Amino acid sequence: MKHYYRVMLGRKSIHAKECFAGGFIGSGFGDIQRDIARDLTDDFRAFNRHFIPELQQEWPDRSKIALGLWCGFTWTICKGVRTGDIVLSPDGTGSYRVGEVTGDYLYVPGGVLPHRRPVRWLPASIARADMSDALRNSASSIGTVSDVSRYGAELEQLIGGVAAPLLVATDPAVEDATSFALERHLQDFLVDNWAQTDLGRQYDIYAEDGEPVGSQYPTDTGPLDILAVSKDKRTLLVVELKKGRASDAVVGQTLRYMGYVQDELAEADQTVRGVIIALEDDQKIRRALMMTPAIDFYRYQISFKLVKG
Structure with missing residues (x-):
């Protein structure tokens, strides 16, 4: 099954021209300057456990969360x-170049983003x-890599020059497509207005070099919605939006993300x-959370009014 990814080519697309001209995507991976092909197993956690200690030696001021990001992005790329997967990369002009991944990992010593995958960039841009x-x-989410496979049908139409369709929730766990669409916007609103929320009084969205990279933080079971840290740095908070999913599915997913954060970060x-x-x-969620006191439940309210000018 073909997958689709948004891939940044360096911070603020600084290496986009080199990548488009050279036919590749890549990662700098914290300045690790050696071939890592033997370490690229299917076990995402094993990759993290192998490299995080090495990165800690080189970057002692970085947290395990930041180093986990480097590992996650690099392993994914x-x-x-x-x-055969499709990648979208911003070109710096408000459009995305589209490319097809054509081969396995290769290491190019001395090159920009030396941990690479070859890509055939298509004439099409979006x-x-x-x-x-x-x-x-989703394509604008902070981070090096964002899986946008749920929009595969729309992307194929855009690549072919057809206008974007209405949003359709393709996740089989989604019960309510309307709530799914609304809560996709809620995540952006939460990130943009975090400081004004109740959660924002106690927690900050995890940031690295001033950028809130805790949104769509990668894990071995997919990206969690928001990863935050308490202002005293003693508590990590996993925030999940229901997104129209079945109650049992969102509770289980939240617990899995929490387990990952506890074990790895x-x-x-x-x-x-x-x-x-x-x-x-949601009574089902409330019942489940009675037995899981480490998870809180919040409802959000939408207020809308017209003011005559």
Whole structure:
């Protein structure tokens, strides 16, 4: 099955021209200057456990969360993305170049983004303005790699020059497509207005070099919606939006993300908590959370009014 990824080519697309001209995508991987082909197993966690200690030696001021990001992005680019998958990369002009991954990992010593995958860049490019709101938001998410496979049908139409269709929720766990669409926008709103929320009084979205990279943080079971850290740095918070999914599915997913954060990212003195946010009250979630006190439940409200000018 073909997958689709948004891939940044260096911070703020600084290496886009080299990548388009040279036919590749890549990762700098914290300045690790050696071939890592033997370490690219299918086990994402094993990759993290192997490289995080090495990165800690080189970058002692970086947290395990930041180093986990480097590992996650690099593993996805070098191993997780398959030959034949489609990548979108911003060109710096408001459009995305489209390419097909044509081969396995290769290391180019001395080159920019030396941990690479070869790509055949297509003549087609996609303007941000032509994307649906949901795809535009996913393609704009902070981080090096974003899996946008749920928008595969829309992307194929855009590559072929056809206007974007209405949003359709293709995740089999989604029960309510309307809530799914609305809560895709809620995530952007939460990130943009975090400081004004109740959660924002106690937690900050995890940031690296001033950028809030805790949105869509990669894990071995997919990206979690928001990863935050308490202001005293002692608690990591996993925030999941229900997105129209079945109640049992969102509770289970939140617990899996919390387990990943506890095992792979939390420092020895940090605890992990979770939050589930939904548009409506959900008795099934409340019942499940009675037995899981480490997860809180929040409802959100939408206020809309017209003011005569």
